[in-house]
Amino acid sequence: MNIFIVIAAYNEGKSIAKVISGLKKAGYNNIVVVDDGSKDDTYHIALNAGATVLRHVVNRGQGAALKTGIEYSLRSGADIIVTFDADGQHRVEDLKAMIAPVKSGQYDITVGSRFLKPVDMPFFRRLTLKIAVFVVWFFYGARMTDAHNGFRVMNRKAAQTINITSDRMEHASQIVEEIHKKNLKFKEVPVTILYTDYSMQHGHGGVLQALKVLARMIIRRIIE
């Protein structure tokens, strides 16, 4: 089975090489990094680390970058596509458990959840994530313990069906929406998120950012 790992990276020069080498060591060789118009040297660092690197000439946001990586993987004949964070938050060790349910054909997509086992997390981050869980439930009726985990594994069918139109952070909620709208079989798998100082700085902002995302979600609903 062709497993492709898609990593969206924006100014991740400090962490990307380590993430790529970790994946390579574990035996994953199809690594697709989408450099989303980084201002640092992410592009060359990822290239030297041995990944296939696609470059967005201008920054388009994480959702757009992931879609580019997924699109490229599909065209390159991927059977299974993994989305993985560039900042070292995700553990390579969790990959096996994430991939297994999809590989066996039982599920179309697995999503990592950091709340399925006890976890130590900064208060505001927990609050933001729980608000996101509520929003996803409120808008889409989707019951998930962790709606905004960037760690996902999908089969070809799921990758083709899920349509990401949100370029920025709200893509995470949109993916959940698509899973439910299109009746994909999904499973949450417990994963450990590593909160390093680096990933905290590069995190997805605080409550304010979450509210911005929420506002854009509502506007999108009105327009579409």
Next chain:
Amino acid sequence: MNITIIQVIIVVFALFAWSRAFLRMRGKDISVGEFSFWSLIWIAVLIVAISPGLIGGVSGILGIGRGIDLAVYISILLLFYLVFRVYVSLDAQKNEITKLVREISIRDVKIKDSKKKK
């Protein structure tokens, strides 16, 4: 009929804006339909500016005291609508840019891959 300074300013501005719309239509930047839309708006502005009493009757029926208030209300509604239209088209444009950026990035890698194979 007394003409106030503000009426003169509005009339001059409306004529100026209308002439811009006309020039853009002649330059084929906007369609005849769009020009008609803007013509309608600027003609309405001209009429109301020259004789505000004209819409006094209508505003009375609607329960708005002064004709000029009605004009302001309608302008605000129109502005909101135009802002919405701009927002929608901007959103569509953003999506198109993303599509372009995506295709360029994929094409670049494919070209590089095929060069490597050679």
